[in-house]
Amino acid sequence: MNNKFMGKFIEIAGRIGAQRHLVAIRDGFVAIMPLIIIGSIGILINNFPPLGKFELVEWMNGIFGDGNWQAVGGSIWNGTFAVLGLLVAFSIAYNLAKSYEVDGLSAGLISAAAYIMLVPETPDWGLNFAWLGAQGLFVAIILALVLTELFRVLIQSKFTIKMPEGVPEGVARSFTALIPATVILIIVGFFQALINVFADVSIFEMIFNIIQEPLQGLGNTLPAAMVVAFLNHILWFFGLHGTNIIGSVIEPVYLPLIQENLELFSSGMSAFDVPNLVTKPFLDSFVFMGGSGTTLALLIAIFIVVRREKNHPYREVAKLSAPASLFNINEPVIFGLPIVLNPVMLIPFILVPVTLTIISYVALATGIVPKTVAILPWTTPPLLSGYLVTGGSWRGVGLQIINLAVAVVLYVPFVMAGVRALKQRMEG
Structure with a gap:
């Protein structure tokens, strides 16, 4: 147990386990896990076989109308699994920023805003739910890590607006993040414009086809x-x-x-x-x-x-x-x-x-x-x-x-x- 190989293995594994970005990803998923479980249970209740055996489905349909009671589980799904990518974009950015002792809330909001900027639009000017959910997870992870690193650099470079003493902390924090947020969102906007010009698909489809789908198939x-x-x-x-x-x-x-x-x-x-x-x-x-x-x-x-x-x-x-x-x-x-x-x-x-x-x-x-x-x-x-x-x-x-x-x-x-x-x- 004391040979050099085992010692090196433990050292490397320990470093991986404590690596800042991996910890932020892990903690980001842990933070949203209650929502994931609730969304799963909502769908499970809607389609639970024993409900039909005990004629509970007919009883519920008689009270709420045919299938209307299942809208509760569907609504829970829309607020959890259907926006999983958006939740992860915020949560990972928040945790990574907190590990650097910079404003986690601002980093999370910037990441979420940038994520929405990149989500493809539907013909009626809505957001495509297909990419707000789990199919957009890898984009959410990459975006949260990259933008939070950029946010940290801008904050620590003093490229910010300093408010005088006596200004409420929340107001001061929002002004501190103003210039970094402006720079980051402009960069994301230009990136989205370049994608629209030079590619036939969105960044979500590119990442999904190149990285996420092969990994899921392997997993x-x-x-x-x-x-x-x-x-x-x-x-x-x-x-x-x-x-x-x-x-x-x-x-x-x-x-x-x-x-x-x-x-x-x-x-x-x-x-x-x-x-x-x-x-x-x-x-x-x-x-x-x-x-x-x-x-x-x-x-x-x-x-x-x-x-x-x-x-x-x-x-x-x-x-x-x-x-x-x-x-x-x-x-x-x-x-x-x-x-x-x-x-x-x-x-x-x-x-x-x-x-x-x-x-x-x-x-x-x-x-x-x-x-x-x-x-x-x-x-x-x-x-x-x-x-x-x-x-x-x-x-x-x-x-x-x-x-x-x-x-x-x-x-x-x-x-x-x-x-x-x-x-x-x-x-x-």
């Missing part, structure tokens, strides 16, 4: 899902927050995929027929049960192996960790057992998630289990999450039970080895 594959599972857990093993480190990379790829599934599901398509298999809910619900490493299965394995030794250290850690693990919070077991830098646990901690990724992919690809059509809070307990994320299918619950059983079987030999190793150390 929606089994090898990509296995790589994500592997990297997440190898980072955790070295004490680095794998979920946060790779989150800034996978969110822009996987969010558009789940949005496409959601849109098609809301239009009446079955969860079996939506196109995308690998999404973030796919990983959260079927692979990361109990948290990274499927540690809920590890706790079950501990209770099986050391069931007769009531005060065994492993069992004590498992008892303390179990309540949090039910809600996918697993820091107590990761650092308490520990899993971090524990050679005995390295193999199962990586092997289990990769194996479950393969099982889950095959189950969805062959049509045994519906694909994911909802985003849930990451703290949603297993079994409930499997039911909801597949649009109300008990097959999703069945897949989670199978995955947990497989994970327990894989963990048991290594728990037994860990128990023996601990016993030998205590006796020695």
Whole structure:
């Protein structure tokens, strides 16, 4: 564990995890996650199969008129997923500016304004919703990072209007941002004019075709899902927050995929027929049960192996960790057992998630289990999450039970080895 390669790996991974722009992207997506979850739940309720079984749809139609009650979920969608790119443009710029200790609100507003300037117009002088949403994510990210850097340079170069003392802080801040905002929006305006002259498509279509669509196609594959599972857990093993480190990379790829599934599901398509298999809910619900490493299965394995030794250290850690693990919070077991830098646990901690990724992919690809059509809070307990994320299918619950059983079987030999190793150390 102390050789130069591992030391260099930890150093590089730590630097990546703390890199200012990646942190801003990660925090930008985290900030809007409540809106994404609410939008997902709104669509899920509108198309939830059990509503029809219990004749609730007919009852709601009788009160509000045929289908009118579903306008609530549609309106929620319009304020969340439909403007995802715009929200991200503001949120990432805000977080990046705050990391430089410059005015985050002004940076966010400038980024959002520039984003709207670049969105293609409809024939009736409206904004094209196709590019306000997830299809515009990569433009939003690039725009937020570039414009915030320019805003920071202009602010720190004193190219600003200084108000005298006694002027309210909010007024002074707005005047400070006035000249930088003017310069930035003029530059964006000229850029848009050049795009109109020399290109037949918008910058959104160019970025989508060149970068976003190929990445989404690559991300929606089994090898990509296995790589994500592997990297997440190898980072955790070295004490680095794998979920946060790779989150800034996978969110822009996987969010558009789940949005496409959601849109098609809301239009009446079955969860079996939506196109995308690998999404973030796919990983959260079927692979990361109990948290990274499927540690809920590890706790079950501990209770099986050391069931007769009531005060065994492993069992004590498992008892303390179990309540949090039910809600996918697993820091107590990761650092308490520990899993971090524990050679005995390295193999199962990586092997289990990769194996479950393969099982889950095959189950969805062959049509045994519906694909994911909802985003849930990451703290949603297993079994409930499997039911909801597949649009109300008990097959999703069945897949989670199978995955947990497989994970327990894989963990048991290594728990037994860990128990023996601990016993030998205590006796020695």
